[in-house]
Amino acid sequence: MDKLDVGTAFNHFGIATQDIYNTVEKIRANGGVIVREPGPFTEGGTNIFAFVKDPNGYSFELLQRPPTPEPLCQVCINVFDIDRSIEFYNKFLGMNLLLPKYNATEQQYTIAMLGYGSNLTETTVIELIYNYNVTQYTRGNGYEQVAIGTDDVYKSAAAVELVTKELGGKIIRPPGPIPKIKTKITAFLDTDGFQTVLVDNQDYLKELKKQ
Numbered sequence: 001m002d003k004l005d006v007g008t009a010f011n012h013f014g015i016a017t018q019d020i021y022n023t024v025e026k027i028r029a030n031g032g033v034i035v036r037e038p039g040p041f042t043e044g045g046t047n048i049f050a051f052v053k054d055p056n057g058y059s060f061e062l063l064q065r066p067p068t069p070e071p072l073c074q075v076c077i078n079v080f081d082i083d084r085s086i087e088f089y090n091k092f093l094g095m096n097l098l099l100p101k102y103n104a105t106e107q108q109y110t111i112a113m114l115g116y117g118s119n120l121t122e123t124t125v126i127e128l129i130y131n132y133n134v135t136q137y138t139r140g141n142g143y144e145q146v147a148i149g150t151d152d153v154y155k156s157a158a159a160v161e162l163v164t165k166e167l168g169g170k171i172i173r174p175p176g177p178i179p180k181i182k183t184k185i186t187a188f189l190d191t192d193g194f195q196t197v198l199v200d201n202q203d204y205l206k207e208l209k210k211q
Helices: 020-029 082-093 153-167 201-210
Strands: 010-017 033-040 048-053 059-064 072-078 102-104 109-115 125-131 145-150 170-177 184-189 195-200
Touching: 010 020, 010 125, 020 033, 020 048, 020 059, 033 059, 059 072, 082 109, 082 125, 082 153, 145 201, 153 170, 153 184, 153 195, 195 201
Parallel strands: 010 059, 072 125, 145 195
Antiparallel strands: 010 072, 033 048, 048 059, 102 109, 109 125, 170 184, 184 195
């Protein structure tokens, strides 16, 4: 593959940093593009963020946060029906809304943030964005999938099948071991065509020990 096309369906990754200003300067010095300089979400606010792009065109939101075990804190995708997407991720992956759904009417979008637990600094969030009046996105080849661990790939795949019959999406790889590696996985597309792979937790830990 000679060139990656990020497309417009994928929005951005979120990265937590303890020193956003220093991080931005390092990115600038190494050829990244600063789309939004560090600053608060709202005037007088304390939540500091910035947006940057790397040389390949990937967009990253930097968020000033305390120390966290999960620096990759967000994967943000564009969706056409945000309520259906929320229901899909809740029913299949057991993700909950971590904050109330937010309607930014002046900016013409709605945001929903889903994940596990309740502490945003200790989990990676799936951020869904519905952009008003946008009816088409380009998929590109620059975004592949999200991988999530599960204790039982077969039971998870059965749950996916039930949810896809109700809400849409589809299983694209039936549950079972990967040849040679033997790690059990299953893969599915959500209601907007984004791929998620479920990986058996115990198999994955065994593979890590071999490395």
